[in-house]
Amino acid sequence: MIEFRDVTKRFDDGTTAVNGLDLVVEAGTITVFVGPSGCGKTTSLRMVNRMIDPTSGTVLVDGADVLGVDPPTLRRGIGYVIQQAGLFPHRTVLDNVATVPLLIGWTRRKARERAAELLELVGLPAELGHRYPVQLSGGQQQRVGVARALAADPPVLLMDEPFSAVDPVVREGLQDELLRLQAELDKTIVFVTHDIDEAIRIGDKVAVMRTGGFLAQYAPPAELLTRPADDFVASFVGKDRGYRSLSFVDSSGVEVAEVPTVVEGAEVESSSDWRLVVDAEERPQGWVAPDASVVPGGSLYEVGASIRGALDAALSSPSGLGVAVRGDGRLVGVVTARQVLDVIESRRG
Amino acid sequence: MGDIAKYLSDAGTRAALLDMLLDHVYLSLVPLVVSVVLAIVLGLLCHRFRQVNAALIGLSNVVYTIPSLALFAIIPAVIGTQVLDPLNVILALTVYTTALLVRPVAEALAAVPAHVTAAATAMGFRPLRRFFTVELPLSVPVLAAGVRVGSVSNISLVSVGALIGTGGLGTLFTDGFRQRYLAPIIIGIVLTLVLALVVDLLLVLLRNRLTPWARAGGAP
Numbered sequence: 240m241i242e243f244r245d246v247t248k249r250f251d252d253g254t255t256a257v258n259g260l261d262l263v264v265e266a267g268t269i270t271v272f273v274g275p276s277g278c279g280k281t282t283s284l285r286m287v288n289r290m291i292d293p294t295s296g297t298v299l300v301d302g303a304d305v306l307g308v309d310p311p312t313l314r315r316g317i318g319y320v321i322q323q324a325g326l327f328p329h330r331t332v333l334d335n336v337a338t339v340p341l342l343i344g345w346t347r348r349k350a351r352e353r354a355a356e357l358l359e360l361v362g363l364p365a366e367l368g369h370r371y372p373v374q375l376s377g378g379q380q381q382r383v384g385v386a387r388a389l390a391a392d393p394p395v396l397l398m399d400e401p402f403s404a405v406d407p408v409v410r411e412g413l414q415d416e417l418l419r420l421q422a423e424l425d426k427t428i429v430f431v432t433h434d435i436d437e438a439i440r441i442g443d444k445v446a447v448m449r450t451g452g453f454l455a456q457y458a459p460p461a462e463l464l465t466r467p468a469d470d471f472v473a474s475f476v477g478k479d480r481g482y483r484s485l486s487f488v489d490s491s492g493v494e495v496a497e498v499p500t501v502v503e504g505a506e507v508e509s510s511s512d513w514r515l516v517v518d519a520e521e522r523p524q525g526w527v528a529p530d531a532s533v534v535p536g537g538s539l540y541e542v543g544a545s546i547r548g549a550l551d552a553a554l555s556s557p558s559g560l561g562v563a564v565r566g567d568g569r570l571v572g573v574v575t576a577r578q579v580l581d582v583i584e585s586r587r588g
Numbered sequence: 589m590g591d592i593a594k595y596l597s598d599a600g601t602r603a604a605l606l607d608m609l610l611d612h613v614y615l616s617l618v619p620l621v622v623s624v625v626l627a628i629v630l631g632l633l634c635h636r637f638r639q640v641n642a643a644l645i646g647l648s649n650v651v652y653t654i655p656s657l658a659l660f661a662i663i664p665a666v667i668g669t670q671v672l673d674p675l676n677v678i679l680a681l682t683v684y685t686t687a688l689l690v691r692p693v694a695e696a697l698a699a700v701p702a703h704v705t706a707a708a709t710a711m712g713f714r715p716l717r718r719f720f721t722v723e724l725p726l727s728v729p730v731l732a733a734g735v736r737v738g739s740v741s742n743i744s745l746v747s748v749g750a751l752i753g754t755g756g757l758g759t760l761f762t763d764g765f766r767q768r769y770l771a772p773i774i775i776g777i778v779l780t781l782v783l784a785l786v787v788d789l790l791l792v793l794l795r796n797r798l799t800p801w802a803r804a805g806g807a808p
Contacts, residue, residue, distance in 0.1 A: 290710060315712035325707030329725045329801040339711050371804040387711075397710075 240266045241287055241395065241427060246296035248282050248452070256282040258452035260296070265444075266394075269421060269428040273438040274448030274455075274475070280431045282452075284397050287429060288317045300395060315343050318388030318396040318426070323404045324380040326372040332358070332383050333368035339391040350390075357386040362416060378409035382416070389424070398430040402437070414441050435476055439463070439483065447472050461487035485547035485583070490540065492582040493549050495563050495572035507531050513558035521569045523562050539564050542571050550579045595771035609779055611755035615674060616742040617787070619681035624735060626686045631693025631727075632719065641694060648687035656680065656748050677749040677756075684745065685738040692734040696727030729802050732795035736788055743784045747776070757783075 241264040248257040257279040264270040272280035285291040286298050289310040298305045305313055326335050336354035341347065358368055361382040372380055381401060388396055402410045418441060421428065432438055438445045439460040447455045447463065449471055456468035464484035467473040473480070499514045501507055503524050507514065509531045516524040516533065525536045537555030540548030542563050552561030553576040560573035595601060634641035659680040664671050667679070700723050708718045750758025760776030763769075796803070 288710060290706070311712040311714050313712075314710055319707070319710035321703050321707045321710065323701075323703045325701075325703040327704060327708070327722060327726075329722075329799070342712050371801045373801070374804050384707075 240264065240299075240301055241429065242297075242299040242302075243283065243286075244297045244299070246283070246286060246293045246298060248279070248286065248291065249294045256452050257286070257293070260452070260454055262446060262454060262457055264427060264429055266301075266427045267425045268443040269417075269430055269441055271430045271432060271438040271442035271445045272448060273432055273435055273442075273445055275450055276433065277450045278448035279452035280433075280446075280448050281399055283448075284399055284429055284431045287395070287397055288314045288319060315339055315391065316393050316395075318391075318393040320381075320384045320388045320396070320398040320401040322400045324372070324384035324401075326380055326383055326387070328372055331369055331371060332363075332375065335372065335383060336368075336387045336390050338387055339393075343391060353390060354386070357390055358383075360389070360420070361386045376409075377405045378413060381405060381413055385417070385420070389420075389426075394427055396426045396428045398428060400431055400433070403432065403434070410437070417441060439476075439486075447475060482547065482550075485550060486545045488546040488583070488586065489543060490546040490549040490579075490582075491543055492586070493546065493574050493579055495542070495574055498560060498562075498570075498573040500570070501527055513560065515558075515560075515562065515570065515573070517570055523564065523570055526556070526558050528557070536562065539568075541566060546579060546583065549574055550576060550583075553579055591769075591771040592774060595769075595775065605760075605775065605779070608755060608757050608759055609783065611674075612743070612746055612757045612780070612783060615677050615746045615749065615754065615756050616681065616739070616783075619678050619685055620735065620739055620742055622678075622682050623685035623689055623738065624731070626682070627689030627693045627734075628724065628731075630686065630690045631697060634690065634694035635697040645691055645694070648690045651683055651687040656684070656745050657751060659683065660749060660752050660754075672753045674749075674754045676752070677746060677754045681742050681745055685742060688738050688741065689731070689734045692730050693727060696730035697723055699730070700726045725798070728795065728798050732791065732799075736791050739787045739791060740784050743780060743787065747780060 243260045243262045246257055246260040247255065249255050256277075260279075260283060272283055274280050282291055286293050287300065287305065289305055289308075292306065300317070326332075327338070330338075333351055333354045336357050337347075337350035340350035340353055345353070355365060355368060358365060363379060363382050363386070367375065367379065372383065375383065384401065388398075402413045405413065414437065430438075430441065442460055444457060445460050445463055446457045449455045455475075456463060456472045458466075458468075461484055463472065463476055464480045464487070467476055467480075499512055500517050501514045503516050503518045507527050509529060511529055513529065514527040515536075516527060518524050523536055523539060526534045528534050534557045537557065538548070538552050539562050540552040542565060549561055549563070552563070553559065553574055554561075556562065560575060561579070562573055563571040565571055630644055634644050660676055663669065663676045663679050664673065669675050704726070705718065705723065708722045713722065746756045747758030747761060749756060750762045757776045757780050760772040764771070764773035764776070
């Protein structure tokens with residue numbers, strides 16, 4: 240658990256980066272600090288491992304005041320992932336990951352073994368271990384950065400805009416990977432980003448900060464979307480928040496109906512109905528329109544996933560019917576946007 | 589050509605040449621090693637303290653403009669050594685080479701990316717360990733370039749020392765001029781060149797050994 244008690248940081252030039260921050264990061268959760276530049280999110284993060292010391296107030300990690308610990312010792316017990324990964328260009332990937340174990344006195348052999356385990360954990364092939372960082376893609380470098388932070392198995396992980404330098408597709412993959420790792424490792428993670436979508440996607444709780452170092456709202460993501468504390472949070476959270484909040488509503492109440500299907504490659508004739516094309520394993524492949532032309536399908540949603548997916552499946556489908564599949568991709572049935580909206584309406588009441 | 593063969597035919601001359609060559613190596617490389625250490629310390633000070641940086645860079649520029657012969661002659665007066673003491677040449681060359689190396693070292697340290705040093709600090713490196721295991725190794729390519737220039741410059745400047753009577757291959761030039769005899773001069777030039785090339789080659793090998801990472805290719 241990490242606790243900020245009335246923490247203020249004023250820099251020598253007179254700017255106040257953090258202003259009376261009171262906040263508790265629960266153990267085993269991902270807490271995201273998000274806000275525009277100058278809101279004090281990175282300063283707050285860096286006060287946890289004493290890269291910056293507060294002007295007043297107290298930061299506690301597991302009940303102990305961080306000011307009571309010598310900074311290098313404190314830092315060896317706290318994982319840190321920095322923007323652009325910050326890998327050592329002159330060390331191989333394996334030696335980068337082994338950094339903290341070596342600092343705390345492990346033998347080189349044991350540290351390298353641990354590093355190899357971690358590469359596997361973050362989904363990197365073992366042969367990358369002998370390359371230098373410059374020989375890796377941006378996404379791979381970030382994974383190495385995460386592996387390095389986890390090497391000595393610290394209970395707390397600080398992540399300072401770790402994925403901001405990679406392209407959106409890679410970023411989404413890294414976010415998924417982080418969530419998968421977290422489900423396995425159960426760390427206490429503080430994650431700083433300026434990207435509200437990233438915050439909402441990965442945070443168990445999100446602290447929205449405002450320029451001048453004020454905490455505007457500290458709440459689970461669904462609450463930020465449905466009940467923003469003020470206009471600042473509402474505008475920071477951004478457009479479509481009503482729609483985006485559906486990500487946090489499950490789709491279990493939506494009744495799935497049967498749909499006529501045709502097997503891929505079979506002869507089709509015109510008919511009054513849309514028919515779903517499926518392959519031999521009953522996985523949806525697209526639609527056959529009433530005039531017998533074949534049309535690509537819309538998005539699919541997995542039964543039990545968020546209702547946002549169900550609504551999007553219906554809205555994006557050429558037939559107006561959203562296709563529900565099981566985890567293995569097999570067809571379950573279809574829903575209409577009307578049905579989904581009815582479920583949303585009934586949940587309100 | 590006949591002159592040179594005749595000159596070299598004497599075993600005593602050959603032994604003397606070897607002595608001069610070894611003297612030359614000693615007089616040029618000791619200052620090089622000492623100044624690398626000094627330049628690293630001073631470069632670190634420049635890197636950490638801005639005022640030191642301005643002062644030292646200015647001073648090193650001035651030092652480099654002092655003519656070598658003048659410096660060889662001033663040093664005994666300043667530190668009280670004998671005029672013929674080889675220490676004079678070693679000190680003078682140390683001063684030159686250090687002046688030459690301070691700026692590249694300071695610049696190489698400044699060029700280490702901030703996110704790399706921040707990551708090192710955040711992982712719990714203490715400042716001294718961070719300097720020796722992260723910042724300094726990353727400065728080696730730039731430092732090595734400076735050392736290569738320094739080695740060539742030292743090897744040529746040691747010859748000037750012969751004018752005030754300290755050993756080395758420069759003695760061949762002074763002797764040759766005095767006796768109006770070309771052979772020792774030509775041999776002196778050839779040996780100096782070969783020595784400079786061999787030392788440079790060794791420095792390149794050393795640099796490559798220290799920086800395998802610098803020649804790793806980009807992302808596949």
